[in-house]
Amino acid sequence: MRIPVRFELNGHAVEVEVAPDRTLLDLLRDTMGETGTKEGCREGECGACTVVVDGRAVNSCLFPAPEIDGTRVLTIEGLSCDHGRLSRVQQAFLDASGTQCGFCTPGMVMTAVAFLAENPAPMDTEIREALTGNLCRCTGYVQIVEAIQLAARRSRDPQA
Amino acid sequence: MTRSRHVGTERPRPDAADKLAGKAHYIHDIAVQGMLYGRIRFSDHAHARIARIDTSLAESVPGVRAVITGQTTPEIRFGLLRDNVALKKDRVRQFRDEVAAVAATSPEAAARAVELIEVEYEPLPAVFTPDEALAEGAALVHETDHAGRSRSSNLLPLSCRHLTGDIAAATAASRYIVEGTYTVPRIQQACMGTSGCLAEFSPEGNLTITAKTQIPFLAQRDFNRALEALGLTNRNSRVIVPAIGGAFGTGLDTHAYEFIAILLAWKTGRPVKIVYDRREEFSCLSPRQEARIRVCQGCDDRGRLTFRDVEVIQDNGAYTSWGATYPNVMLVTATSLYRVPAVRFDSRIVYTNNTYCQAMRGYGNPEVTWAIESNLDELAAAAGMDPIAMRLLNANEPGDLSPMGLKFDSCALRECLDAVATSLRTSSSPPAGQTRVRGTGMAGLINVGGGGKIYRSDGSGIILKLDDYGNVNVAYGGVEMGQGLHSALTIMVADALGVRPERVFINQTDTATCPWDVGTHASRGAFMAGNAAVLAATKLRERLFALAERVYADEVERNIARIGQSERIEAFDFRAARAADFDLRDGYLAPRQAPDEAWYRIELGRLLRAAHFAERDPAIFTEEAFYEPPTQLPDWERGYGNMSASYGFGAQGVEVEVDTETGEVRILRLVAVSDIGRVLNPATLKGQMYGGIAQGVGYALFEEVQTERGRILNPGFTDYKVASAADLDFPIELRFVETNDPHGPFGAKGAGELALAPTAPAIANAIYNAVGVRVRDLPITPEKVLRALSETSRR
Known part of the structure; x- marks a missing residue:
């Protein structure tokens, strides 16, 4: 059995059929070929697969694909601006060295995007709380926290 | 090498933008036409004879293209002692042993088929600790060698052993002696991207394998x-x-899953990809060794070390x-x-029916530093000395030749210890609540x-290729795995050659295009790559300056024709310029004595085109170098x-x-x-x-692969804790004493x-200092x- 779903992916309308046992992560990576979203554990523990659904950061590996119907989905591929330029949060990660091996990075960035929309002037501790569902084995998180602070500062003052 | 414009400056890493845009291609993201998905059936026993394998049900699953076992494929032997084989034929020696594998057109079909393989075992007696394994009459993990x-x-x-001096005499002459046994658990590397490879044969039988490896050239040999x-x-x-x-x-070894992908690709004639899921990564990929380390150290009445005696026993698991x-x-x-002055070291490595172990960052150093630096604090306590003073008293100095024959041409251990001591002396606020006690500790x-x-060559090759536009393509055989090798190499090539970092492009690591490198380990990447880059860049500069002797005057004439005459131009006789007069800086050739004068500056690409299209002796510029330390x-x-x-x-x-x-330990700050x-x-x-410290904190406080009779009990992030951002919510102060090696x-x-080497003992020493x-x-x-606290209070 396959279920038709219509949703908006990175600003573009999508109409596909999905098997009921598939996840949003499968839909993005396998059906849509959008491999920027990573699979780290498939059990909702590591956050590498984080995408933003209707403004909320979710683990796409736990999100049933049929339930995507009628939503707006934002993934790492949807962040970049015209001509592939990096968005503010991505640029802040670049400038603050917030990525090493990079495997957790798309999920980290998507969590940061949803978090900053809710909390544009966070404390470091609030950022660390927001990141507890996103594991990173390389960075020790310090420069990721700095990157998110930098993005927050730049959203208030683009010259920062 | 003193010329540096970009070395030492903070620059974004060259690989960051792709990673941030989701455009970096990990093994998980790579697919090719006709690709099959491989999956492995692992053992259900720690030690057993394989009585029968029936693959008929698996073969009937739609989409399955091959089911292979050790009986139906040639034996592929591998491992440091060649004691492992890709598919086990008659015996399994650990829970994760590979007994069969499937290739199918979808991951789902492969997963279904692998479950339908029927394996009958006859269990054998097994050993799960080095003590059991070394006991009289213990079951042998391997009855024969390779x-x-x-x-x-x-x-x-x-x-692996060492002896300097007379330990018995040094023991007798010591005023204080402390002995202790320190243990470390198996821990998982827990890479966020799991293991995998893609193997593909050409019709002629040549193999192309995309592999998550740190040793592309040793892997090629395997x-x-x-x-x-x-x-x-x-x-x-x-x-x-x-x-x-x-x-x-x-990635320091080749793995059974890689050889299995090769077998499946060979059998099916199609590309085969195997990627571990997280459960497989935890239970079927080799973790860091478990070890027990006995340390005994002594000192004289002033606190000077008199001897050190270290004995290591390491649980190897089933293969090597x-x-x-x-x-x-x-x-x-x-x-x-x-x-x-006197050191004895001895080590024993023991086969057991536990999961076999492999390298992890630090490669024995976090283990032995844990034991020695814990023991040193105990010795200081026994001698009634400040542990910091004891370390300073015994610190290595530049110029030292150590008992192992190590030469310290640069060494700032004393400065590092001093700086940490100073930082720790700054007081923090008093603890909240009566049950909480604070303390400080350190380790060197x-x-x-x-x-x-540890291999017969520790060398590294590099190729620097200049194109007609002044770009530098770098072919280097080392591996960027997140550590920043490409960042370091980019700026070193830029400075060694004299171009802007934006003009340096590092090729994908590929044994077909890159020169040999032993592997990216032992903190050697940037050191080797940089030394090789300096050698190759020096050759390129010599050739470029020799070329300039020939074409420089004409090019300056063109500058003058374009820009116009100047009086200052006569400051330098460009018609008589010799190779030794030139410098290359930020992509411009200019005389050393007038580096910023527009008339005299020739853009590198222009110089290269002049050489390439010259009527006499046309040339292009590529240089290679091999650095053996x-x-x-x-x-x-x-x-x-x-x-x-x-x-x-x-x-x-x-x-x-x-x-x-509660026994809970909270880190307040780390320097x-x-x-x-x-x-x-x-x-x-x-x-x-920061990343190494995070791993050190995990090693110290919570990481452990838990096993029961060889079976791994916590194969996932739910039960195996990796530090989260909230777990590391304390300030980390980093400082660097910049010796110029x-x-x-x-x-x-x-x-x-x-x-990560000294983090665990520093924490243990701080706990001792607190309670x-x-x-x-x-x-x-x-x-x-808590147990230690209650034992102390009972005493």
Whole structure:
């Protein structure tokens, strides 16, 4: 059995059929070929697969694909601006060295995007709380926290 | 090499933008036409005879293209002692042993089929600790070695020992002596990107394998041996390295899953990809070794070390990887951290039916540093000395030749210890609540920083290719796995040659296009790559300046025609310019005595085009170099030899708060001061330090692969805790004492591994300082702290 779903992916309308046992992560990576979203554990523990659904950061590996119907989905591929330029949060990660091996990075960035929309002037501790569902084995998180602070500062003052 | 414009400056890493845009291609993201998905059936027993394998049900699953076993495929033998085979034929020796595999058109079909393979076992007696394994009459994990010679014990035939001085005499002459036994658990590297590979054969039988490896060239050798086992003689393996989602030592060996992908691709004639899921990564990929380390140290009445005696027993698991040679690296710290006149080191590595182990960042050094630096604090306590004063009293100095024959041409251990001590002296606010007690502790470290020779070549090749536009393409065989190698290499090539970093492009690592490199490990990447880059760039500059002698005058005439005459032009007779007059800086050739004068400056691309299209002796510019560091392959029986060209030093200090009611340990702050020579890129270096410290904190406080009779009990992030951002919510102060190492490229030494070496003992020492109890068994869980507290109060 396959279920038709219509949703908006990175600003573009999508109409596909999905098997009921598939996840949003499968839909993005396998059906849509959008491999920027990573699979780290498939059990909702590591956050590498984080995408933003209707403004909320979710683990796409736990999100049933049929339930995507009628939503707006934002993934790492949807962040970049015209001509592939990096968005503010991505640029802040670049400038603050917030990525090493990079495997957790798309999920980290998507969590940061949803978090900053809710909390544009966070404390470091609030950022660390927001990141507890996103594991990173390389960075020790310090420069990721700095990157998110930098993005927050730049959203208030683009010259920062 | 003193010329540096970009070395030492903070620059974004060249690989960051792709990673941030989701455009980096990890093995998980790579698919090719006609690709099949491979999946492995693992053993259900720790030790058993395979009585029967029935694959008929699996073969009938729609989409399945091949089901293979050890009975139906040629034997592919691998491993440091060649004691492992890709598919086990008649016996399994650990829970994760590979007994069969499937290739199918979808991952789902492969997963279904692999479950339908029926395997019957006859269980055998098994051993799960080195003590059990060495006991009289213990079951043998291997009854024969790779060549079929019978074995009589579970002890591995790898010895590594050292003796300097007379331990008995030094013991008798010591005023204070402290002995302790310190243990470390198996821990998982827990790379965020799991393991995998994609194997594909050409019709001629040549293999291309995209592999998550740190050793592309040694892997090529292993894969070529596999081709021979398949009867494919005079064929080649090409190893391509994709973006790597963390490695931390997991790529230091070739793995059964890679040989199985090769077997499946060979059998089906189609590309086959195998990627581990997280459960497989935890339960079927080799973790860091479990070990027990006995340390005894003595000092005189002033606190000067008199001797050190270290004995290591390491649980190897069922097969042997390069990681079994941890003791080779432990020797560095055991013989040479602080000045010790008499040293004895011995190691035993033991087969068990546990999961076999492999390399992880630090490669024995975090283990041995844990034992020695814990014991040193105990010795200071016994002598009634301040542990910081004791370390300073015994610190290594530049110019020292250690008992192992290590030469410290640069060494700032004393400065590092001093800086940590100063930082720890600054007081913090008093603890909240009566049950919480605060304390500080520290530990020092030494780590190889100029390669680590444990193979017959520790060298590294590089090719620098200039194109007609002044771009530099770099072919380097080392691996970027997140540590920042490409960042360091980019700025070193830029400075060594004299171009802008934006003009430097690093090629994908590929054995077909890159020159040989032994592998990216032992903190050697930037050190080797930089030295090789300096050699090749020097050759390029010589050739460019010789060329300039020929074409420079004409090019300056063109400048003058375009820009116009000037009086200043006569400051330099450009018509008589010789090679020695030139410099190349930021992509412009100019005379040294007038580097900024527009008339005299020739853009590199223009110079290269002039050479390329010249009527006489046209030329293009590519240079290669091979750097072999001035080191020795140690004699392991004697434990002697200068295995690294330079050595990194450092110290870490922590302040902890121990809750005496719950046993919980909270880190309040951490300071790490390091001597890694000159800093190449502060941003990526800090990233290495923060990340290493995070792993060190996990090692100290909560990480452990839990097993029961060889079965791994916590194969996922739910039960295996990796530090989250909230777990590390304390300030980390990083400082660097910039020695200028004579062997390092631009004075730099390797930095990748040293951050996690002293973290665990620094924390244990701080706990002792706070509440007076000593935990000698990692990880230091709240239960162990509580137990130690109650034992102390009973005494």
